[in-house]
Amino acid sequence: xxxxxxxxxxxxxxxxxxxxxxxxxxxxxxxxxxxxxxxxxxxxxxxxxxxxxxxxxxxxxxxxxxxxxxxxxxxxxxxxxxxxxxxxxxxxxxxxxxxxxxxxxxxxxxxxxxxxxxxxxxxxxxxxxxxxxxxxxxxxxxxxxxxxxxxxxxxxxxxxxxxxxxxxxxxxxxxxxxxxxxxxxxxxxxxxxxxxxxxxxxxxxxxxxxxxxxxxxxxxxxxxxxxxxxxxxxxxxxxxxxxxxxxxxxxxxxxxxxxxxxxxxxxxxxxxxxxxxxxxxxxxxxxxxxxxxxxxxxxxxxxxxxxxxxxxxxxxxxxxxx
Numbered sequence: 001x002x003x004x005x006x007x008x009x010x011x012x013x014x015x016x017x018x019x020x021x022x023x024x025x026x027x028x029x030x031x032x033x034x035x036x037x038x039x040x041x042x043x044x045x046x047x048x049x050x051x052x053x054x055x056x057x058x059x060x061x062x063x064x065x066x067x068x069x070x071x072x073x074x075x076x077x078x079x080x081x082x083x084x085x086x087x088x089x090x091x092x093x094x095x096x097x098x099x100x101x102x103x104x105x106x107x108x109x110x111x112x113x114x115x116x117x118x119x120x121x122x123x124x125x126x127x128x129x130x131x132x133x134x135x136x137x138x139x140x141x142x143x144x145x146x147x148x149x150x151x152x153x154x155x156x157x158x159x160x161x162x163x164x165x166x167x168x169x170x171x172x173x174x175x176x177x178x179x180x181x182x183x184x185x186x187x188x189x190x191x192x193x194x195x196x197x198x199x200x201x202x203x204x205x206x207x208x209x210x211x212x213x214x215x216x217x218x219x220x221x222x223x224x225x226x227x228x229x230x231x232x233x234x235x236x237x238x239x240x241x242x243x244x245x246x247x248x249x250x251x252x253x254x255x256x257x258x259x260x261x262x263x264x265x266x267x268x269x270x271x272x273x274x275x276x277x278x279x280x281x282x283x284x285x286x287x288x289x290x291x292x293x294x295x296x297x298x299x300x301x302x303x304x305x306x307x308x309x310x311x312x313x314x315x316x317x318x319x320x321x322x
Contacts, residue, residue, distance in 0.1 A: 027304055028232060030078035030313045031129035032201070036086040036102055037072060038258075040315045041286030041299040043270030045222035045254035048175060048185035049209035052319060053088035056100040058205060059187035060138030060149030061173035063090060063098035074317035079303060081128025082106040097141050098149075104134040110158055127231060130157040131199060132164075138171070146176025153190065155199045167196035183209045201227035216260045226250045251276040256284075266290050268299070281305040286315075295319040 033044050037054035047058040053072045055062040073087045084106045092098035110132065113125035133156045140149030149172065156166040173187030185207045190200040207222040227249055256270035265287060272282035286299030299315045 027079075027127055027307075028229060029081060029127055029129035030076070030303060031081075031084050031104065031106075031131055031134075032199075032229070033226075034076060034084075034086070034104075034313075034315070036074055036088055036104075037317065037319070038268060038286070038288065038295075038297060038299065040301050040313070041268030041270065041284055041288075041297070042220065042256040042258075043222075043254040043272045043282050043284040043301065044224075045207065045256045045270055045272070046209065046218075046220045046258075047187065047205050047222055048183045048207040049218050049220050049258070051092075052090055053086070053100065053102055056088060056090070056102045056138040056151060057136045057153070057171070057189055059173035059175060059185045059207075060100070060140050060151040060171060061147045061175040061187065062185060063100050063138055063140040063149060064092050064142035064147050065175070065183075067093045068321050069093045070319055070321045072317065072319040074315050077314045078129075079127075079313050080124045082108045082110065084129065084131075092140075097139060098147075099140075100138045102136045104131065104136075106131065112158075132156045132158060134200075140173075146174065149173045149175075149187075153200055155196050157199055165196065165199070167193070167199075169193040169196065169200050169202075181211045183211075185209075197227065198229050201229055203227070218258045220254075220256045220258075222254045222256070224250075224252055224254075226252075248276055248278075250274060250278070250280070252280065252282070254282065260290070263291065264289065266295075266297075279306070293321050 035054040035057040037052045038050060039054035051062040051065040052070055070090045075085050077083055084104060086104045088102035090100040110130050111125050113122045116122040116125050135154045138149055138151035140147050151171040153169045159165040169190040170192050171189045175185040177183055187205045189203045191202060193200050193202055203224055203226040205224045209218055209220045211218050252272050252274045254270055254272035259267045268286045270284040274280040282303055283305050284301035286297055288295050288297035297317045301313045303313055
């Protein structure tokens, strides 16, 4: 959606009293940046470290780094809005080309915020993800010490009471080994998203992952740059871009780590800090019971650490290697 259309919609929504009643902190619906797998425990980082469900969106080039056929699923309790679930399959074992697919959907019907009776209900509905279906696909090929991947998303959401908006975006990524213990990754998600920008903002990512103690410990640093969406622009109140906020993407650096204990437990932790002047901070962590064939995880994130009204986002997930 173009900025002019956003301004028009924003003015209409403000006139209906959403922002006029109480200032709202800017935030992104949790579902928009949730890629599944263990990524929530890494603060939506670790893009050069993981090669499972989250790689399909974060960096499809990571898919070939482990030979596996993995089925995964997760249930997510976001800070605001409907619960949603994610399911995925990654296959880098049965052919030379690795492939992965993920599906995300809400557990209840989306409710437009204008139909809510109270300000609290309207706020929760406004920051809910309107996504009806989000399908992501990734394909990748390995070339010795590096790999390349391509992908895309199909997104669909209600537009008003009777219409539907839907569209397709594109993605690509590269990943490789700088040394036997140091890995890099670069990716772009949701390119060519003009029709569905408000549902799938373009995100550029770069990351490094360092492996210690035979894989028992990994250290990661990630950078991402993401387009802002209408929910953030409305909240900041800069509809005419006088301060440049609507045209300034979110830029964030995230540091994360993973520690495996006795080949049974994996602990995860992350801290993210925006570097765009808007002072968003993210704190995440989690624990997973792991072995060669499955992983059962419980992950928690506080996506806006300084905002008391935004509590923890929680994800419970199961991954099985077949």
